[in-house]
Amino acid sequence: MATCWIRAARGVRYREHPTRKQGKRPDRYWTIFYRFQDKNFFEGVGWWSDGVTQGECERILTRLKENQRWGQGPQTFKEMRGTPGVSGESAIESETGNEELTLAEFFESEYLPKAKINKAPFTVYKQGLDLRTWLAPFANRPLKSITTADLENLVVTPMMAAGKLPGTIKSALDTFCVVWYTAKRLSLVSGDNPATNVKRPRRDSKRVRFLTRAEANSLLAILKERSMDVHDMALLSLFSGLRLGECVALTWAEVDFENGLIFIKDTKTGRNRHAYIIAEIQEMLNRRQAGQKKTAQVFPNFYKSQIWAVYSKALEDLGLNAGITDRRQKLVFHSLRHTFASWLVQMGKPLYTVSQLLGHSDIKMTMRYAHLAPDTQRAAAKDLENFLS
Secondary structure (H helix, E strand, O other), X not given: OOOOOEEEEOOEEEEEEEEEEEOOEEEEEEEEEEEEOOEEEEEEEEEHHHOOOHHHHHHHHHHHHHHHHHOOOOOOHHHHHOOOOOOOOHHHHHHHOHHHOEHHHHHHHHHHHHHHHHOOHHHHHHHHHHHHOOOHHHOOOEHHXXXXXXXXHHHHHHHHHOOOOHHHHHXXXXXXXXXXXXXXXXXXXXXXXXXXXXXXXXXXXXXXOOOOHHHHHHHHHHHHHHOHHHHHHHHHHHHHOOOHHHHHHOEHHHEEOOOOEEEEOOOOOOOOEEEEOXXXXXXXXXXXXXXXXXXXXXXXXXXXXXXXXXXXXXXXXHOXXXXXXXXXXXXXXXXXXXXXXXXXXXXXXXHHHHHHHHOOOOHHHHHHHHHHOOOHHHHHHHOOOOOOO
């Protein structure tokens, strides 16, 4: 019977032992495959039960490719195993050990595969973007060699010089934090996380402006003339609080007309939630649904950049951002979700209810709308006047 090789990653394959177990799963024999000097190399690394993992195989491939590019060190895994003083499986630790494990190597081989399972797609995308941009100076640095001073000098200072907001700087540092803590959990680094002592700039960068009813009507009217798709997405966000990415990802299978619900999954916070179909949304969805399969997207073939181009031009032509330089006061697509929440609070709806509708992971995020609530606190205090008398 032919051996069944399974591709785990680019250049990494394994076969399962017919009887032997590693935990509850079949034991795996790991191999690497690569091309060097016009020859194909298919070399065995070792068994899972002996400590060989997919991540170690990927790090071996990365190291071999670097050696081949620069013409230094072992060029094949056979040569790597034959390095003086190193034999057998210890070659893995010697050539790809914790001392030399770089930030990029760990992110790609160990952190990213798990993050794709446990985190929302947007979070994974954002962390990868942080690594490729603001954390790029550390990409090829050994993870354990990065210090607090390095992060302050090579991340915080350049980002501040580029005019980045504190929230953006915090995002880059948070990405490093979670990657480093993951490495510590796997015993690949030790000690204190260097990002915890970084001095971070402080500034409230939350957007505070939301649409008036007149502005919302004008915006929807001009969008209806220019793009019915963008109009419908804007209407959905305005009356349900969906984020732009949630609108784009929505399929008909997640629209429950019978119960008047929209199921929103894989959100930015990782928490699924429901939105409610009110009359304005019902009319729009009925118009779009004709002949659509359950698996089809409600808004097919749209990218965020295309939507933003139409939406921002409408804002410009209406003059809604004219003369405004403070980013917190500018209207963007996310302002529709902000408006949804602001209108509810103005109508006296409890902050907890608004928090659940928005899918906030912490009600502290919803407290930013507290100042819009009717003056119930003053009224409650006034009720105590002359109480004792």
